[in-house]
Amino acid sequence: MRIHLSSVFVDDQEKAVRFYTDVLGFVRKHDVPMGEDRWLTVVSPEDPEGTELLLEPSGHPAVQPYQTALVEDGIPATSFAVDDVRAEFHRLRALGVRFTQEPLEMGPVTTAVLDDTCGNLIQLVHSE
């Protein structure tokens, strides 16, 4: 068994896909109209057949309290692996991305936490 799909709730799919592709650097994989919304997934260009990330509309009433509470406490529910957290931090900050946690060494890993502008905090991580 492998992880095929994970999802983040986004308040605006078009804005989200721009952030996840133009800023973070993922690649659009599926973009299928589903009534008002789209089945919209992105993948890593380094692993196009790998786990897909679904940009899931956040309209369900449970989503906003969940996101609000996590963001207030700085909790990232999703984590992306990068080669160098500090390099990504500088690259993304130059693009205007807001970080709630600057790069921090925690034993064998370095992490940082950014705001994806669609409702979520995302952790970046690399291992030494």
Next chain:
Amino acid sequence: MTEDVFKALADPTRRRILDELVERDGQTLFELCARLVTEHGIGLSRQAISQHLAVLEAAGLVLPRREGRYKFHDVNTEPLEHIVNRWLRPDASEDTP
């Protein structure tokens, strides 16, 4: 307020929280919890750390700062100066029992 400062400082976890905030001001609860567990092996729940922060806030040693949807915690050393003044600079002492 002075009583609250002594109470806040009496707990080792709360002293560690202040240590970490001195190292980097303006942390989220998530960052503080990660630092406490990796730097000091303090594996308390987020709720427990949140309660420790509330004690530090009541003593004025930590100032919560809301910025849009985020909440950051800043250290505030001013209450400590009153304690220092009381014994090290008695002329400037606060009138506390």
